[in-house]
Amino acid sequence: MSITIANLDFLFDWRPYQAKVLENFSIHINDNHFHIVAPPGSGKTILGIEIVKRIGKKTLVLAPTLTIRNQWEDRLQNFFTTDCNFTQISFDIKHPSDITFSTYQALHSFYKSFETKEAYYNFFKKHQIEVLLLDEAHHLKNAWWKCLFDLKEQHLQTVVALTATPPYDSENAEIQKYFKLCGEIDDEIVVPDLVKEHNLCPHQDVVFLSKPEDQEINFITHFRLKIAEFVADILNDTEFISFLKQHRFYAKTEENLEEIYKDTDFFSSLLIFLHEAKETIPFEKLEVLGFDTNETIEFPSITNEWIQILFQYLLVTDRNNLIEHEAYLDILEKRLRKLAVFSKNKVNLVGNDLLYKSLSNSPSKLKSITTIVQQEQHNLQDDLRCVILSDYIRKEYLNCSHSEIKEIKKLGVVPIFHHVRTALKNKNNVAVLTGSLVIIHSSTIAKLGLIDAIDNYNYTPLKSDTEFVILSNTNAAKRTIVETITQLFELGHIKVLVGTQSLLGEGWDAPSINSLILASVVGSFVTSNQMRGRAIRVDRKNPNKVGLIWHLACIDTSDESGGRDFEILARRFNAFLGISNDDEAIISNGIERLHLPSNFIDEDIQQQNNKTLELSKNRNLIAQRWKSAISNGKGIVKELTFYTKRNKQFPKQKRVYYQDIVKYTIGEIIIGLSFFIPEFIIRNLNILLHKGVVYFLFALLSTLGLTFGYKIYKSAQLYAYFGLIHKKIDKMATAVLKSLYTLNHVNTPLNEIKIETNLLAMGNVSCTIHGANRYESSLFIKALNELLQPIDNPKYLLIKSNWFRRKLKLHHFFPVPEIFGVRKKECQVFHSNWNKYLGSSKLVYTRTIEGRKLLLKARLFHIHNVNNKLTKKNIIWK
Incomplete structure (x- = not known):
């Protein structure tokens, strides 16, 4: 007997982090969107089916590939039914059922088959399909997006979006389109949750640096x-x-x-x-x-x-x-x-593009890869399972002689293979796996016979090294060649596997990987995170597995920040949540957690690489640090870091961690005065005795003005700019939170929420919100971030200026966060809270001629103004 959607029932116990997502589901779905970010291995598919059940309407589930599409039906039958007896399903979009499983490509083809858009919309109305579930939503291409967004708008569809990695590094227009379809992120399952529950293994991201070659x-x-x-x-x-x-x-x-x-x-x-x-x-x-x-x-x-x-x-x-x-x-x-x-x-x-292309494909990375593989072979011995992913095969280098290998100037699978096989003492365990080229060592052929009949494969000796053979399979082979090589790798007959990110980056599953080298430069932020996910999965055969993910960067030594290749790598790290290299381990995102050099000079690069190689030797320590960091925290909190002067350190004080430019300047004046005044009185006592108090005070004030006037002026100006900047940001954060609460965007009682603002090294400021749920935290951080960003094109503007500021030629302009700028009523709530906590200000609507004039003035001030700062959103396990 078949069952209906409403009667689907999850047969097992929800993991704690899954239960937390479902607990907030009813709130998030109010806007007809549910957008969740969760890494591979977190059970996104299971959650998706439960969400479909709770919505209880006919649903179209879309996946990027047929394999992933089929997994949905498998999970539904095996996790939600006892006898695999749910029959209201379809794999044919032309003949939908209660739940229809399809692919993005199939929907796009279906869309194009209609003569008019109205006919396309009417099909969904006729069949009462009211829910779109988008799996791996980061795959949405422009054409696919169009047919989905139009359907959502015309048919008022409910959209459920599941992804491991939102496409943060796409063009801004593409990012906006993505969120326009999927909605803002409602909830997130994070890596510490999964490591804690032993669904992901302890791991560490490491960066190996190289210098460009002379050319x-x-x-x-x-x-x-x-x-x-x-x-x-x-x-x-x-x-x-x-x-x-x-x-x-x-x-x-x-x-x-x-x-x-x-x-x-x-x-x-x-x-x-x-x-x-x-x-x-x-x-x-x-x-x-x-x-x-x-x-x-x-x-x-x-x-x-x-x-x-x-x-x-x-x-x-x-x-x-x-x-x-x-x-x-x-x-x-x-x-x-x-x-x-x-x-x-x-x-x-x-x-940027020109120099990035040069640095990202630098042949210096080939040397980095061989150094890493040699180190990992020494570290792990027989347990090594190393995968190296690149973008291109480069078959033109297949038959290079030994001397020609050193002259290869391009990154790719074949160049990496040549460099690795010639550098290793034991090359028997090296192999290549791509869609069109497979290479194994001749000694591995006998091992292949344990998996499949050897006669099912053809072997052609590799001209550049006859110990290796190019492998292909015949039609009689029971397995695909990818399955065969993967099995050889899992069993340890292959220990170093070089392949393409397009074949092995997503969907390929080899739980034994414990060392992943990312030599891909074409791959986007999304692809990088998907590839990284290969190395952090648990291996049931090796419960003590610790994965290392090696990232490569070629440093532009003429640029103190490292250049474009490092900049792009650093940006991608914003999505990687992992363990820090601090004395006390913490879990956070961002490349800062690795404590790489702040200025890149030749000595730094080699010294940093030596530290990285040393760190790789002790995987047990990495596992212990994960355990310690997880036990020291309860969950993820959102934090915003505000950078005052990113590259200029404030004057050193005894407590470097608590540097404040205003306190320093005022302190300097006070100390100066404490020495100056007694000395002035002693030296000018005769003026006081002979010319009287008034003359003496005039002389004192005149000398003070000449000696300290400029410093006092600069101190006043700095105070007007900065004040105690962390205190100001704390007040801004309070104004944002109170406004969100008043407008019912935050439902958690205010007495349960705490804002924590800290002054960091180099004058930077961090602001963290505790006690709010993840959705409320995201709204808070987003609004505060917009408030602190340089002026762009806000609908409303706050202008903070008084007599004191005007005399010092200072103006403060702040954009009203978008969430408060939709309607004037909401904006006035924020303006009222701002005035309450930060003093009076003028609210300006920028869509008038006068408003545009002030907006441009604000932007000009922010071009050179000290307020033109950057912020960074952080995720921290606390």
């Missing part, structure tokens, strides 16, 4: 010199300066205010460039932005980023409005193309 260093240096020469030339190019001054934004500013307010970045870059070129900016150009005659505008120095914005607008965005200058624009375009900084309608004077 790459020369390329980077030459590129930067070319750009520097171009910038110097263009700043002295009278024809270009004249051309800019003829632009309607500059020549007829007042007539084009509406357009200027829409393109503030370009107008800012125009003014900054002309100022750098020693042109006097007439005050009327600034007056329209709301500046007064007594205000001094401190223009920032020109940077490649500003010149990039300038040329992007002239050569692409605004080109249709500059037809009469087309001949001159064509000359400018050719100059940029000659510099290789203009391609596909994009100006890139920073050279």
Whole structure:
């Protein structure tokens, strides 16, 4: 006898973290969205089926592949029924049932089969399919997104989205589209929960650094010199300066205010460039932005980023409005193309893409890989199960001679294979597995016979090393070649496996992996996290498994921050939650937890690599640190870090961890006065005796003004900028929380919620919220983050200015967070709380002409203002 959706019943006990997600489900689904992030191994599919059951409506479940699609039906029958007797299912989208399992590609093909969109919508209405469940939602491509989003909007679908990794590093437009379809993240299952429940193994991310080779260093240096020469030339190019001054934004500013307010970045870059070129900016150009005659505008120095914005607008965005200058624009375009900084309608004077391509594919990484494999072979001996993932096969290097291997300048499966096999003393256990190339050692052939008949496979000796053979299977083979090689790897007959991330990065399952080297550079943030997931799964045959994930970065030694390759790696670490290298282990996201050098010089790179290799030797210590960190915390909290001066340390004090620039400056004045005043009295006692108290005080104040006046002025200015900055942020956080509570975005009683604000090293500030649920915490951190970000294009703006600030030429502009800016009523609630905790301010609606003027003024202040800071969202187990 079959059962209905409502009668599906989970046969086992929910894991604690799963139960917590389901506990909050009824609140999250109120907006017809349920968006959950959970790593591989957390039981996303099981949760998805339970959610479908609780919604109780006809559902279309979409997966990226047929394999994953089939897993849904398998989990439903085996975890929710006793006799696999749920029959209201379909795998054919054309003939749906209560639950229909399909793929994104199949839905898109189905969508295109309709003559009109209305017919497509009507199909779902006719069959009463009201729920869309999106599995591995990060796979959504643009075409797939369109047919899903239209359906959601027209048919008012409920959307349930499950993913291991939201596509945070996609283009901003793509990220917005993703969240527009899936909704904001409602809940998250995090790695510590899974390690605690022994569903994931203890692990550590390690970064191995390399230096560019001479050829790459020369390329980077030459590129930067070319750009520097171009910038110097263009700043002295009278024809270009004249051309800019003829632009309607500059020549007829007042007539084009509406357009200027829409393109503030370009107008800012125009003014900054002309100022750098020693042109006097007439005050009327600034007056329209709301500046007064007594205000001094401190223009920032020109940077490649500003010149990039300038040329992007002239050569692409605004080109249709500059037809009469087309001949001159064509000359400018050719100059940029000659510099290789203009391609596909994009100006890139920073050279990010060009330099990243050079560093990310650096052959220096080949040496890094061999060093890592040698170390891991020494560390783990017979237990080693190492996988190296790359993007390209590079078959052209298949038959390289030994001497030619050293000359390979490209990263890929075959170059890695050659470097590893020639570097290892025991190369018998090395193999290659890709979709079109499989290589094993000849000694492994006999082991293959234990899994499948040897006659089912063909062998061709590898010309460059006849000890290895290229393997292919015949039609008679019982298994796919991927299954066979995977089994050989699991059994330990292969210990080092080199493959492509496209084949082995997602969906491939080999629980024995204990060392993963990510040599993929094409893979996105999503792909990186999926690949990383291969190494952190538990191995039931090895309960003491500890996984290491090796990340490679080629450092631009001319850039103290490490360059673009390291920057992208650091950004991806924001999604990796793991153990820190602190004395007291904590679990958090971000690359900061590894304590890598803050400035990259040659000595740092080698020293850091030695530390990393040393750390890899003691996997037991990593497991102990996970156990200790988990026991010291209760759950995940969201934290926002506010950076005051990222690269400039404040003056050193005895307590370096509690540095405060304001306290330091005031303290310096007090100490100075304590020495100065007694000495002045002793030296000028005769003035007091002969000329009287009034004359003496006049002399004292005059000398004080000359000696300490500037310091007192700077101290007052710094205090107006910073105050006790962590205290200010604490008040901002309180205003945000109280507003969220008043507007019913937070339902947890306020007396159960605590805001913790701390002053960190280098003057940075952290703000953490305790006691709120994950959804409320996310709303709080998001709102506070928006409040502290540089001004972009908020609907409402807060302006904090008084007589004292005006005299010091200071203005504070703050964007009203989006959640409070939807309607004026909500905005006024936030404004009221702001005034209560931070003093009076003016609320400005920026969608009027006057509001746009103030918005642009605010943005100009934030260009050079000390308030132009960055924030970082952190996740910490506490």
